[in-house]
Amino acid sequence: MRLAILLFPGFTALDAVGPYEMLGQLPGAETLFVAERPGPVTNDNGNLTLVAEASLDDVTDPGIVVVPGGPTARLPLTPGPVQDWLKTVDAGTTWTTSVCTGSLVLGAAGLLAGRRATTHWLSLDHLAAYGAQPTGERVVIDGKYVTAAGVSSGIDMGLTLLGRIAGDRVAQSVQLLTEYDPQPPYDAGSPEKAPADLVAEWRARQQEIMNRQAR
Amino acid sequence: MRLAILLFPGFTALDAVGPYEMLGQLPGAETLFVAERPGPVTNDNGNLTLVAEASLDDVTDPGIVVVPGGPTARLPLTPGPVQDWLKTVDAGTTWTTSVCTGSLVLGAAGLLAGRRATTHWLSLDHLAAYGAQPTGERVVIDGKYVTAAGVSSGIDMGLTLLGRIAGDRVAQSVQLLTEYDPQPPYDAGSPEKAPADLVAEWRARQQEIMNRQAR
Numbered sequence: 476m477r478l479a480i481l482l483f484p485g486f487t488a489l490d491a492v493g494p495y496e497m498l499g500q501l502p503g504a505e506t507l508f509v510a511e512r513p514g515p516v517t518n519d520n521g522n523l524t525l526v527a528e529a530s531l532d533d534v535t536d537p538g539i540v541v542v543p544g545g546p547t548a549r550l551p552l553t554p555g556p557v558q559d560w561l562k563t564v565d566a567g568t569t570w571t572t573s574v575c576t577g578s579l580v581l582g583a584a585g586l587l588a589g590r591r592a593t594t595h596w597l598s599l600d601h602l603a604a605y606g607a608q609p610t611g612e613r614v615v616i617d618g619k620y621v622t623a624a625g626v627s628s629g630i631d632m633g634l635t636l637l638g639r640i641a642g643d644r645v646a647q648s649v650q651l652l653t654e655y656d657p658q659p660p661y662d663a664g665s666p667e668k669a670p671a672d673l674v675a676e677w678r679a680r681q682q683e684i685m686n687r688q689a690r
Numbered sequence: 691m692r693l694a695i696l697l698f699p700g701f702t703a704l705d706a707v708g709p710y711e712m713l714g715q716l717p718g719a720e721t722l723f724v725a726e727r728p729g730p731v732t733n734d735n736g737n738l739t740l741v742a743e744a745s746l747d748d749v750t751d752p753g754i755v756v757v758p759g760g761p762t763a764r765l766p767l768t769p770g771p772v773q774d775w776l777k778t779v780d781a782g783t784t785w786t787t788s789v790c791t792g793s794l795v796l797g798a799a800g801l802l803a804g805r806r807a808t809t810h811w812l813s814l815d816h817l818a819a820y821g822a823q824p825t826g827e828r829v830v831i832d833g834k835y836v837t838a839a840g841v842s843s844g845i846d847m848g849l850t851l852l853g854r855i856a857g858d859r860v861a862q863s864v865q866l867l868t869e870y871d872p873q874p875p876y877d878a879g880s881p882e883k884a885p886a887d888l889v890a891e892w893r894a895r896q897q898e899i900m901n902r903q904a905r
Contacts, residue, residue, distance in 0.1 A: 659849060
């Protein structure tokens with residue numbers, strides 16, 4: 476089983492590395508970070524660079540694809556090499572997955588039409604525009620399409636999928652070895668739980684960005 | 691405030707990237723990945739490479755240092771450039787931190803003697819050998835020294851420290867934007883919670899590795 480994790484300029488690092496630490500432990504799997512061109516790919520904040528070992532052309536038959544997200548303005552949402560690659564390899568994958576706004580990339584490739592899916596809470600409306608049925612769940616499995624909510628949810632997605640593929644015991648081992656027994660110091664990790672004024676502030680900021688992009 | 695995240699060959703990626711996504715959002719902070727030499731640094735599994743932008747010599751005055759962990763055999767625990775750098779910069783840091791077995795690296799630099807600290811659950815005895823007082827807590831703050839338990843606990847450490855430095859509202863914003871509302875599909879993330887036979891199995895494997903190293 477080959478696990479291909481897509482990188483593109485402006486990706487969010489934890490979206491890629493969270494599922495990597497979980498799914499990358501799949502017995503017998505080979506993990507490849509893949510990008511339009513091999514070499515360094517820098518993240519959304521501009522200060523973390525991962526190296527893609529393979530180009531899209533090098534990876535024709537991944538069993539699992541993971542698409543991370545990033546700020547919407549920087550996502551590969553238009554027809555081009557990334558969209559072409561996703562459409563092509565999806566025909567042969569066992570699992571096609573995304574974290575955060577990575578589901579918008581899958582949506583723009585036409586892969587989520589009519590499917591239940593999720594994305595970062597600030598982009599749920601955007602996801603619907605691709606014909607997907609957005610849900611508020613943290614990890615959504617619809618057939619072979621597995622989408623996760625914002626950034627850190629990729630860890631839950633990766634562990635969930637690891638269990639589906641390799642069984643509970645392997646997944647529990649990985650959870651134990653990564654000491655994934657989360658104890659966040661606040662309870663503000665979703666729009667339902669965070670202070671309402673904070674949620675409103677970020678919704679307004681996002682709207683401002685969307686308006687600026689539309690102009 | 692400069693945030694320096696140390697990389698060394700064999701580091702665990704999530705140990706570095708978890709705290710990065712939290713602390714890297716500190717308003718006004720500049721984040722630098724630093725290694726003995728600038729350039730690509732490959733992780734414990736050998737299939738994920740991060741790029742260090744700076745050498746140890748380039749970074750003389752970080753306000754915060756984060757030391758990730760990795761398999762104990764590959765940690766920089768012996769006198770050398772990493773240990774020298776840690777001892778030198780620690781004299782000027784506001785916070786000196788570690789994730790997972792990164793605390794052994796701090797311990798070997800003599801920075802945790804007499805302090806409460808933690809590490810990966812499989813290495814707690816090892817930590818005591820450096821004069822630290824190991825605890826079973828997930829994030830331990832003793833003065834300016836902040837140590838976290840295994841791998842994923844670096845996210846909790848980063849968010850906790852972000853709140854201490856920048857206030858609750860900034861930390862809650864980052865929690866909300868990273869949707870850090872964890873929902874692990876299993877409850878096996880600590881030796882107290884995982885199936886006992888799984889814990890015993892990994893303790894035996896770790897002992898075997900230690901015995902092999904000692905021979």
